[in-house]
Amino acid sequence: MTAARTRLLDPEVGRSLSALSAAAKKGLGDPVLxxxxxxxxxxxxxxxxxxxxxxxxxxxxGVDEDRLGLLAAWEEAEDRYDGRQRAALALTEAMTVLTDGFVPDEVYDRAAKHFDDGELAHLIGLITAINSWNRLMVARRIPPGGYTP
Structure with a gap:
């Protein structure tokens, strides 16, 4: 792997995605979610x-290990996640895995029942931002362990 592949080629990309992530998180107002x-x-x-x-x-x-460990199977462990979290996770999956087409209406409608228009816009922005970060880091093959607050 080349050194260029392990870092951002343009710092402006990182600043822009960071700004989107921060704005979306702030507007959502729930750091756990x-x-x-x-x-x-x-x-x-x-x-x-x-x-x-x-x-x-x-x-x-403050998210406990039980909830983190079961997140990949959140639908089967629904008692660990409230209705708002389950709606957000369903929307996250639908927006992340677009191979089947559009986000299903029932998934979007479910989220819209739990989030007002502004919150829903921020949630969609957050899902968009993390998918962008994921693709950027995977393409660059950035290894785990390098995060520092």
Whole structure:
């Protein structure tokens, strides 16, 4: 792997994605929900760096190991996640795995029942941002363990 592959080629890309991530998280207003969404997208995208980073941040925000360990099977462990979290996780999966087409109406409608228009816009922005980060880090093969707050 070349050195160029292990870093961002243009720092402006990183600053722009950081700004989007920060704005989306702030507008969502729930750091636990934000971390669960970012972990789930990172699991689906196989992004080890982002998983490592967001698992650390989730623990810092008080998410217990039981919930983190069961996140990949959140639908079967629904008692660990409230309705709002389950709606956000369903939307995260639908937006992350677009191979089947558009986000299903029932998934979007479910999220819209739990989030007002502004929150929903921020949630969609957050899912978009983490998917961009995942793709950037996976393409560059950035290894886990390099995150520092």
């Amino acid at each position: 934000a971390e669960l969404v970012m972990i789930r997208a990172s699991q689906l995208n196989h992004c080890a760096f982002c998983l490592d980073m967001h698992l650390t941040l989730a623990r810092e925000n």
